[in-house]
Amino acid sequence: MGEVVVITSGKGGVGKTTATANIGTALAGFGHKVVLVDADIGLRNLDVVLGLENRIVYHLVDVVRGRCRLRQALIKDKRYDNLFLLPAAQTEDKTAVSPEQMRELCQELGEEFEWVIVDCPAGIEQGFRNAVAGAHKAIVITTPEVSAVRDADRVIGLLAGEFDIRDPKLILNRIRPRMVRYGDMMSIEDVIDILAIELLGVIPEDEQVVVATNRGETVVQDPRSRSGEAFRNIARRMKGEAVPLMNLDREGGWVEKLRRLMGFK
Amino acid sequence: MLEFLARLFGREATGSKEIAKERLRLVLVHDRASVSPQLLQMLKNDLIKVISRYMEIDTENLDIHLDQTNETVALVASIPVKRMKRVAQNPA
Numbered sequence A: 001m002g003e004v005v006v007i008t009s010g011k012g013g014v015g016k017t018t019a020t021a022n023i024g025t026a027l028a029g030f031g032h033k034v035v036l037v038d039a040d041i042g043l044r045n046l047d048v049v050l051g052l053e054n055r056i057v058y059h060l061v062d063v064v065r066g067r068c069r070l071r072q073a074l075i076k077d078k079r080y081d082n083l084f085l086l087p088a089a090q091t092e093d094k095t096a097v098s099p100e101q102m103r104e105l106c107q108e109l110g111e112e113f114e115w116v117i118v119d120c121p122a123g124i125e126q127g128f129r130n131a132v133a134g135a136h137k138a139i140v141i142t143t144p145e146v147s148a149v150r151d152a153d154r155v156i157g158l159l160a161g162e163f164d165i166r167d168p169k170l171i172l173n174r175i176r177p178r179m180v181r182y183g184d185m186m187s188i189e190d191v192i193d194i195l196a197i198e199l200l201g202v203i204p205e206d207e208q209v210v211v212a213t214n215r216g217e218t219v220v221q222d223p224r225s226r227s228g229e230a231f232r233n234i235a236r237r238m239k240g241e242a243v244p245l246m247n248l249d250r251e252g253g254w255v256e257k258l259r260r261l262m263g264f265k
Numbered sequence B: 001m002l003e004f005l006a007r008l009f010g011r012e013a014t015g016s017k018e019i020a021k022e023r024l025r026l027v028l029v030h031d032r033a034s035v036s037p038q039l040l041q042m043l044k045n046d047l048i049k050v051i052s053r054y055m056e057i058d059t060e061n062l063d064i065h066l067d068q069t070n071e072t073v074a075l076v077a078s079i080p081v082k083r084m085k086r087v088a089q090n091p092a
Helices: A016-029 A060-064 A099-112 A126-133 A146-163 A177-181 A188-195 A208-215 A226-238 A254-261 B002-008 B016-035 B037-051
Strands: A003-008 A034-038 A083-086 A115-119 A137-142 A169-175 A198-204 B055-057 B063-068 B073-078 B081-084
Touching: A003 A016, A003 A099, A003 A126, A016 A034, A016 A083, A016 A115, A016 A137, A016 A226, A034 A099, A060 A099, A099 A115, A099 A126, A115 A126, A126 A146, A137 A146, A137 A188, A146 A188, A146 B016, A169 A188, A188 A198, A188 B016, A198 A226, A208 A226, B016 B037, B016 B063, B016 B073, B037 B055, B037 B063
Parallel strands: A003 A115, A003 A137, A034 A083, A034 A115, A137 A169, A169 A198
Antiparallel strands: B055 B081, B063 B073
């Protein structure tokens, strides 16, 4: 039985879909058989982030309603033969699927894949409940902002209270080391201290994410990308490897080098 | 020019993260308490148990809530006392 992991955040725009695409691609790159499930019914996004939007024939709601077989709806990734996407429906709404149906779907996917990664919609309503229903584990992603951390806290409470997922792991996204150093952004320790859950990884702010997403690619495929490295590290930790956090202070810009040269810390 | 240099070297820091942390701390006290009304109920039950060792209280009209002033959150309890017990029973 494969591992069913939901990636969730409460707040929108903190990087759930990007994380799902990158972690999934990284795991596939390590040779695992992976399926990514877009649970955001009505607002499908994971397909465009992966650059697979032109290949969709059937979607999740078609599968649940029995309009097609599961295998027909799975789209193979452009680069990895062992990475698949189950796209969301774009024309239906969240009530088209029930938590029970999602549970059965995840169960079925888990029999064939080593990793089932569910991209959860924002919010804590029915779409969230559906996405979480079939998951064994959860990854909560947040950014170091008051609003995002607050929503993450709420989601962590709901996961424990209503879904019996008591040990979600945290991804802290879009950290800007320079701002942290100057006390203008909450640090890793600050956020961990507040949320009191285990850290899975930290992703530095990286313009390459925008570039890769523009092209329908993922940063984990770019060996020079810092965020790509961070996502690969996360995938390795999920596999059970002990990978230390990368040194975020190692920044490459000329301003940074000049500043260090002149002794500013 | 000085300002430009300051910006170049990133020294315009205002330490705003402390403000962020403080605001989060306060908001989460309330969020966490209201997300689980069970928590307040459990606290209420325990309080009644403890206080009843020393005095007879009106559990019907007991009120417990979180009160927030600018920088602190306080747990406020109003517990009507019916009568004092003569000797506090030994705690179990």
